[in-house]
Amino acid sequence: MSKPVDNAVSTVRAYIEDHREAFLDDLAAWLRIPSVSAQPDHAPDVRRSADWLAAKLAETGFPTTEVWPTAGAPAVFAEWPSGDPEAPTVLVYGHHDVQPAAREDGWDTDPFEPVVVGNRLHARGAADDKGQVFFHTLGVRAHLAATGRTAPAVNLKLLVEGEEESGSPHFRKLIEDRKERLTADAVIVSDTGMWSEDTPTVCTGMRGLADCEIELYGPDQDIHSGSFGGAVPNPATAAARLVAALHDEHARVAVPGFYDGIVELTDRERELFAELPFDEEQWLRTAKSHATFGEAGHTTLERIWARPTAEVNGIGGGYQGPGGKTIVPSSAMLKLSFRLVAGQDPDHVEKAVTAWVADQLPAGIRHEITFGAATRPCLTPLDHPALQSVVRAMGKAFEQKIRFTREGGSGPAADLQDVLDAPVLFLGISVPSDGWHAPNEKVELDLLMKGVETAAHLWGDLAESWAEAP
Amino acid sequence: MSKPVDNAVSTVRAYIEDHREAFLDDLAAWLRIPSVSAQPDHAPDVRRSADWLAAKLAETGFPTTEVWPTAGAPAVFAEWPSGDPEAPTVLVYGHHDVQPAAREDGWDTDPFEPVVVGNRLHARGAADDKGQVFFHTLGVRAHLAATGRTAPAVNLKLLVEGEEESGSPHFRKLIEDRKERLTADAVIVSDTGMWSEDTPTVCTGMRGLADCEIELYGPDQDIHSGSFGGAVPNPATAAARLVAALHDEHARVAVPGFYDGIVELTDRERELFAELPFDEEQWLRTAKSHATFGEAGHTTLERIWARPTAEVNGIGGGYQGPGGKTIVPSSAMLKLSFRLVAGQDPDHVEKAVTAWVADQLPAGIRHEITFGAATRPCLTPLDHPALQSVVRAMGKAFEQKIRFTREGGSGPAADLQDVLDAPVLFLGISVPSDGWHAPNEKVELDLLMKGVETAAHLWGDLAESWAEAP
Structure with a gap:
């Protein structure tokens, strides 16, 4: 043969x-x-x-x-x-x-x-x-x-x-x-x-993907942080607080309903993952990163292959040029993406994130959230x-x-x-x-x-x- | 006369x-x-x-x-x-x-x-x-x-x-x-x-002012959020978590030592503030803002005139252009400013913020913090x-x-x-x-x-x- x-x-x-x-x-x-x-x-x-x-x-x-x-x-x-x-x-x-x-x-x-x-x-x-x-x-x-x-x-x-x-x-x-x-x-x-x-x-x-852009609006224009700062909500702060609230203290995604329906790894799948010659130091070099960090109770391979994530791809608001500008910015934006695994329904995730964002924001901060087309796991x-x-x-x-x-x-x-x-x-x-x-x-x-x-x-x-x- | x-x-x-x-x-x-x-x-x-x-x-x-x-x-x-x-x-x-x-x-x-x-x-x-x-x-x-x-x-x-x-x-x-x-x-x-x-x-x-710029570095370059996301720290998330941690649930600045030495308002000063024809709706229009928000236990005038603040003037990291880019960004930046009131020492505030920032960041996120020249209250x-x-x-x-x-x-x-x-x-x-x-x-x-x-x-x-x- x-x-x-x-x-x-x-x-x-x-x-x-x-x-x-x-x-x-x-x-x-x-x-x-x-x-x-x-x-x-x-x-x-x-x-x-x-x-x-x-x-x-x-x-x-x-x-x-x-x-x-x-x-x-x-x-x-x-x-x-x-x-x-x-x-x-x-x-x-x-x-x-x-x-x-x-x-x-x-x-x-x-x-x-x-x-x-x-x-x-x-x-x-x-x-x-x-x-x-x-x-x-x-x-x-x-x-x-x-x-x-x-x-x-x-x-x-x-x-x-x-x-x-x-x-x-x-x-x-x-x-x-x-x-x-x-x-x-x-x-x-x-x-x-x-x-x-x-x-x-x-x-x-493959993991699936849902992604959204969130625009947050505070004052109708940039305002003086001396004249008004400390007494009105700041949309950059609101954006940051949303991002900070995305994960709990175990680095699990904190959006209610996010994990609904998820198919957990079998023992055989965990074994196959574990058979691979994983070297964390080498993986970190490939990732150009300086530490691992992620959901508690899972290995790095499980985190990247079989666990869903919430990631900030971009954040922006206020003055980002040279020097300082003492303002309360008028707006801020976030680009978030969510990797999904088998059993997660992108439509369900979109609804869960939309409801959660609306629930998180303080009075005086208006927002718009737009989802891109999702990719299924x-x-x-x-x-x-x-x-x-x-x-x-x-x-x-x-x-x-x-x-x-x-x-x-x-x-x-x-x-x-x-x-x-x-x-x-x-x-x-x-x-x-x-x-x-x-x-x-x-x-x-x-x-x-x-x-x-x-x-x-x-x-x-x-x-x-x-x-x-x- | x-x-x-x-x-x-x-x-x-x-x-x-x-x-x-x-x-x-x-x-x-x-x-x-x-x-x-x-x-x-x-x-x-x-x-x-x-x-x-x-x-x-x-x-x-x-x-x-x-x-x-x-x-x-x-x-x-x-x-x-x-x-x-x-x-x-x-x-x-x-x-x-x-x-x-x-x-x-x-x-x-x-x-x-x-x-x-x-x-x-x-x-x-x-x-x-x-x-x-x-x-x-x-x-x-x-x-x-x-x-x-x-x-x-x-x-x-x-x-x-x-x-x-x-x-x-x-x-x-x-x-x-x-x-x-x-x-x-x-x-x-x-x-x-x-x-x-x-x-x-x-x-x-007048209030005083201390301000700083914080650069946060994660991966050595932008990396794919599918290949690596969920398993390495994201500097944009770290920036956001810093901002979110700046204030406690009473909107007080949460940096230890920040309020040290502060001169509280006298009753006479509070009376003079209260004598002014303050109209919150009108003030909000001037502030181009849609809600008041600030330190618990203080009026809006007290918040802007006699209470110190921590404000995000700018935040940035990752992809902010049109469309999406599914990355874990390599870096993020913050411009923060702190309004100071009588009794606060800018040098002390600078030291307190510097120590606090270093203490907040996760492993794998390197940072640089630079303060501008402070203005005393x-x-x-x-x-x-x-x-x-x-x-x-x-x-x-x-x-x-x-x-x-x-x-x-x-x-x-x-x-x-x-x-x-x-x-x-x-x-x-x-x-x-x-x-x-x-x-x-x-x-x-x-x-x-x-x-x-x-x-x-x-x-x-x-x-x-x-x-x-x-």
Whole structure:
């Protein structure tokens, strides 16, 4: 049994090696497009990114490539039928939009001018998520080269959305509207990461996300803190007191109803977490942080993978310029986000937070709260057979035991599961040090090529497992 | 007794009426100079403002006018000897720098292009403090015109500093260095306000001010709130928790030692406060606020005049742009200011706050705290005879009973008292609706002219009281 596998592995590797340079040049061209979905002035760039990808997928060989408009940024759809009437259909999901990035945020180089430093490719989107979408292009070509096929062993579909970094506000509607075209037997989400370079892993779940912006209004304009200070409510103080009240003394979220319905970790899941070679000092270095801190009674891995959070992403109010300005500010703002885990309902969380905020504020402080589109939490059953295909394909690429993790971040995987009624699996090669959403984001080139290899092995394995399934 | 007074009043009024237009044109020219001391790029404007004022005082008739450099912005000194060897010496204090102002802060017009709307002159500095410095120029001319003198009845000195809105960091050193030139029998501070247009008042004290900026550092860069959120400390949360902890449930400042040494209000002082026609609804309108809020057990007037405060002037951290950014921010900042009352020592408050902040922060959050130069609190004894001169001069101008207030704001009056060993009196005609430090700052033109009249009557009264003093 081992000979054909080894042959396939070496054929795939040789093909990838031959095409590596062109693949990286193409990826760099895509990374140069600043497809920041959160910033309205980058809307033309997000559209350009979609057009670029559609053209590149056509060049890759996909007979069908389409740019799908939404009420926001467009998504890219591509389809490559197997030709085999028995072949399963797989939908690969990723996104082509990126987080905001500016040189002054602390980047060593222009975030939209990719540079290779050693074995790393630095650019906004290198890992999250353009790199991980793009490995499927060379992956499917290597699959064809290694198998001598002219079409993939599965009916391959790609859906690459343009608003993931803005909370996918139109994604649910898009996939509902296009459900017929998107029908699949399994969904492969390529927007997650692995434990580390040395410990390849498959992710089995993502946290959900609800986020809101709260504007707090006090005096109708900034007023003199000498003339009025001490006798009127200060909206910056009110904002701060809200944030301080978000957590109790055990660092648990103090919003009543927040934990309703939550699915607690099983003993087996805790064991799998504990099997991983977690080194707190090293994790802190990756987190660029100087201490751990979080909900009492849980390990760091449990806190980031399986426990919900309330986080301040931004706070502002009053005078932030040089020197002092002795005012009671007129307004303040908060950007809060809540990571959600299996069992939590985003609508319920939104209602709970809305009621809690209104209840916390003193007389004289008016407020407005606006929620973005929520992302549901998602969990793949550990015993799902398709998970084994992913594990085997990764095993061929990495030649190591593949372990299990979860992802603390969020994606619209749960919507795909709901709407398409298909199991969702995760295939990602990013590592925590890649700096998602941070300055100097990068992807490890060796891992990126392992991603190509995994994709090259996956379609044959999945088609075979499907044929063998009862 | 009443005839000569009436004659003086009408002569003064006629003189002022004749010179009103030129006076307002000159003031407008000065207000056009954006002498913002807190913003380094306005340093040339602050110097230009000093030069302009020195030239104008020379034109007014002051035989000596000098621009005094400091390590920061320059002050203006002017001197006009009485010629009478028995005459007392009076030092008038004000400042020629202004608070920051920008059209986008909510101004209806350019803050540095004065406009008269009805009976109000709008410009940054119209009330705080250029208008109230400037009324002394026409005041002393009217005094000469009404008395037939060629020099004032007192030895008149003016000291107009250029860094009051930045906490007067070099003022103490300046007056210590120039103590010989500044020697005076009394100091008149023209940088305060009155109760209202209908209730003219003399101020008997100012609060002091200590302020600090606190920088809080968490992760070395912004990190992904999905990958790391819930397991590391967030500096924006730490900033918010500091602010929330500043006050206890009675809205008292919770920093241990903050109230040490404080002089409590006497029953007589509470009575004088209670005599004023305080209308909470009207006060709230002036404060542009929608509720009162403050230390339990005290009235609003007591809170703003005689109780110390801790106020957030600015807070910032993380992403404040459009849309969302799901990060744990790398840093956050706070600008806090503390109003101080008689008996509080700014150095002691600084030490107390510094120790308290260090004690509050969780592991993994590094901080830096920087205090600006403090301003001491100041209180004029109610029974001081010179206070009666001010009251009489105002009485002639306003033809009403003059009542007593305090000022919630802060000025370097206490330093003048300390260094020059002279009583400090307050003469101000600004009203609370003037919008100090706020957009659309203005001065009421009728009150500005009453200021001129008061200044015109004051020097003769003071010289006479001095001669009659035992």
